[in-house]
Amino acid sequence: MRTIALALASSSLALASCGGDDGTPDSGPSENLSAEEFAERTRDSAIKPEPGQYRVNMEVLEVSIPGAPQGAADMMRGMMGGQTHQYCLTQDEVDEGFENMAKQSQDGDCTFDRWDIDGGDFDGKMTCNVPGQGKMTMTMTGTGTPTRSEVNMTMQGNMAGMGDSTIRMKATHERIGDCG
Template sequence: MIRAGLAAAACALLAACGGANEEAGEPASEADDGGAISSEEVLERARAGTVRPLPGLYRSEVELVDVDIPGAPPEATEMMRGQMAQSNEFCLTEEDVEEGYRRMASEPQGDNCSFTKFDVDGGEIDAAMTCSDPDGGSMNITMQGTGGETSSEFMMRMAGNFGGSGEGSMTMKQSSERIGDCPED
């Protein structure tokens, strides 16, 4: 679903992003017309003055920080916290680092999502996207955080209609850290 994919996408986004468009003397920012930013523009903004992650083995942790879904009982909220709390390890190869920008610009958007903001400045990122649900709803997602050569950390907030329960929001924190070299096959 949107939530799991966006958590992974945001992790890749932060691991791959880094700098402002220093040659132009201005940071990357929102679309001039307030609409969607093309994948090509996101790719250019990500490449400008980037801080690339080092290849290696990374540990990623996701934590549900806050959830506000109308009518949801406290037990459901706690169950969500348990289900969304994740820790996993993944290997980032040299090829992943090189191809990460194109993948980062296209995968998070999918067919139903588009960036509306994508600012990068040094190792900091501030991004926003809107995802539409095939059933007619939409979800607004904001991501803020930092990414460097060996770690990244960000907060992601999703707000919109949660399956007919009404308008709600969810905030998640994700951190990734390089913990060594990739194991040999």
């Protein structure tokens, strides 16, 4: 499901930027950041994630699909909630600043509307045009350290082809050791 992939990619981006003041004064929300601008903000973060094996736990906090058949929200909650995935973050990926991941997220006709980092806190918004579903927005807030991040995401749009829907999720990334 594209929505899950988008959520995982976005929360991975948040881990990649986990904290660090970029040294510039807070200029408020930015609009339509390019992949290069996003990568620059991520690259310049004072705190970088440590390379290693990470586990991400996804928790569904809310599913709202007005007009959906009985049980549709429970089905989506079951599909998306309680998922645990592992991934390896290499030193090269840390050094790269996740530029490729930022660019890949925009290959699907997505733009970063804002991405602000202050210390270990971040706040962002991304808008995507998803074939067959229309415009989707994802807001992300969270905190991060070099070995852990917690990302709260709200996705809004026509996710199930049933009109405006909202899904709120929480992703917790935690370093669990060295890559195997």
